[in-house]
Amino acid sequence: MKKTLAIAIAALVPCLAQASTTVFADNFNGNPYGLNTIPSGWNVSGGTVDLVGAGGYGYLCATGGGMCVDLDGSTSNAGVLSRDLLLTAGTTYTSFFDIAGNQRGGSENLQIIFGSSTMSLNPLASDSPWTQYSLTFTPTVTGTYSLVFNNAGGDNMGAILDNVSVQAVPEPESYALLLAGLGLMGTVARRRKSQA
Ligand SMILES: [Ca+2]
Numbered sequence: 001m002k003k004t005l006a007i008a009i010a011a012l013v014p015c016l017a018q019a020s021t022t023v024f025a026d027n028f029n030g031n032p033y034g035l036n037t038i039p040s041g042w043n044v045s046g047g048t049v050d051l052v053g054a055g056g057y058g059y060l061c062a063t064g065g066g067m068c069v070d071l072d073g074s075t076s077n078a079g080v081l082s083r084d085l086l087l088t089a090g091t092t093y094t095s096f097f098d099i100a101g102n103q104r105g106g107s108e109n110l111q112i113i114f115g116s117s118t119m120s121l122n123p124l125a126s127d128s129p130w131t132q133y134s135l136t137f138t139p140t141v142t143g144t145y146s147l148v149f150n151n152a153g154g155d156n157m158g159a160i161l162d163n164v165s166v167q168a169v170p171e172p173e174s175y176a177l178l179l180a181g182l183g184l185m186g187t188v189a190r191r192r193k194s195q196a
């Protein structure tokens with residue numbers, strides 16, 4: 001038993017060192033085309049966004065095609081697109097997202113917020129190619145945090161967003177805790193065996 005457990009833990013360690021899990025992913029492909037439409041599961045405040053793509057409204061979406069989001073809808077008032085996520089204290093989360101220029105003309109001023117982390121794309125040229133960006137955030141308190149895409153302006157042409165995901169990588173202390181837990185399980189198992 002002891003030897004088996006030791007082998008099991010030894011086998012687990014390298015896996016744990018690389019363990020990262022997808023806690024959220026959306027390629028927007030499950031949504032219908034629509035001007036001034038809120039993508040399923042997302043929030044839009046202070047204006048509108050459009051669901052666009054090559055089969056409707058003529059936009060080239062990122063890898064995987066299908067649908068993507070024009071962050072400035074069709075009401076001359078760019079909406080703030082956000083997604084709420086339940087995040088655990090002490091875990092490092094990295095959000096990945098593909099962004100392209102508005103594909104129509106002029107440049108954009110875009111701010112992305114993930115928890116307390118922020119980044120800006122300003123200016124983002126209209127012909128800026130699809131690029132994967134990332135933003136990392138480690139909450140110190142477990143709770144609900146937002147991933148926010150805020151495109152300034154209101155000319156109905158916004159940066160285009162696709163393939164949003166969030167990956168979680170536990171902090172080293174979490175691994176240590178997990179390994180300590182496994183070690184404790186081993187001790188209990190050994191005790192049970194010797195009592196039997
Ligand atoms: Ca897509």
Ligand SMILES: [Ca+2]
Nearest residue numbers: 070072073156
């Ligand atoms: Ca638009």
Ligand SMILES: [Ca+2]
Nearest residue numbers: 153155157158
């Ligand atoms: Ca614009």
